[in-house]
Amino acid sequence: MLILTCPYCGVTGEETEFAAGGEAHLKRFGPGSSDAEFESYLFARKNEKGVTFERWRHANGCGKWFHAARCTVTLEVFGTYKAQVTEPPKEILAAIRKRRPGWEPAA
């Protein structure tokens, strides 16, 4: 069972308290974009085997959306951070590199 900490209210809870929201930091494409860009935004996913960044919502708590950095193979959670960012903050990347030496974010 995953244990996550909500970066807003600070509550640490089991995964049943949260709702998973899929891949984080997607670049949005809307009207005026090409078909390929729009398809990629809507459907194509990194689906990483290893370190992943994803959205979660503290559904049975404060209700806020936030981000988590997690390993999809070991389920290790490297950290959670607030939603108002377009990429993972430095301290989260540092926490991941500490546990996964040599890891680089996928393009």
Place this chain on the structure above:
Amino acid sequence: MKRYSAFAIAKEALNNHQGWKRAWAKAQPKRKYDVIVVGAGGHGLATAYYLGKNFGIRNVAILEKGWLGGGNTGRNTTIIRSNYLQDPSAAIYEKARSLYETMSQDLNYNVMFSPRGVMMLAQTEHEVRGYKRTAAANAFQGVETEFIGPARVKELCPIMNIEGPRYPVLGALWQPRGGTARHDAVAWGYARACSAMGMDIIQKCEVTGVRSEGGRVVGVDTTKGAIDCDKLAMVVAGHCSHLAEMAGFRLPVESVALQALVSEPIKPCMDVVVMANTVHGYMSQSDKGEMVIGGGTDAFNNYTQRGSFHHIEETVRALVETFPMISRLKMLRQWGGIVDVTGDRSPILSKTPIEGIFVNCGWGTGGFKAIPGSGWGMAELIAKGHSPLTDEFGLNRFTEGRFIDESVAAGVAH
């Protein structure tokens, strides 16, 4: 290949059964093949088998990073049905179901196909309407199903509590020729037939890279060295994104863990397959007497082949309500498999941006039932460039918004 028969058993009995040979040959990779299939699960082996049988393409290697049939082929709940809503789905799943009918004879290998009947319970008014609609669609598609009332449900499955109170049974979508088969035997039977045609099945051979030149595939790198090929079929279910990344493209697929569990064996008590989609649970009784139970998927991406514990609790809680007699049953084993889920809950059988690479993935939580139809269509796609079974399941449907939406009809349980 030595043919299995009653006569062969009698003959071997006189010889203390010393003369049986390995069902398929061990193989080392050659330098080059016409077609390399990555993934020796049901779908990969079926693809190779029909390439050889229907199209005479026999210079084929099937690469497997683990052991044959050790992924989702050996982890599913063995249910076979074809009562889908959309026409392309009904076509490929019914093709598969019909091939299961004669598979034991075709492969000369007993896959224990048991068309015992599958019922999908309607436990809300919405489901009643949905299943009546599916039954009507199936009638046009030539798939034999009917919507049955609660009294008939009770008659077919007496151990069920149809009164509720929380989950009353209001009826069911009944497919009398659906059922189960021995999942390992399906993989083993295809493997034996592929090996007999001269194909190489190479286990413990992980693909580590995909090589292409000028937008065309030329081969793969593996833990057993580089192997060249003209065409490459990726049939690796939950790891398809990982393999596609090696080839340089992305798939509209997310991998999640799906769980199943099995009880201690008990005397025969239920001779149909029951699926309850509202409560995320499905159950059948195996030939050994174990109750085979499947549940829901995790909500988040993962590759753990384990699954979250609370899903078991939810599944079992609902099933105990529906089948009160199983409340004291001990569970023997629990396991998970990594399933590859697409946005419209329909599979992808398609060409890819790299010429010569074909992908067969996205079967999500319901791939086992489709194995023979999937292999049949995939082989035609590889050999001829298109197939009436697979044309609608191309990757381009996501660009064109031409979805085959089964998420309402079968989003939860397969």
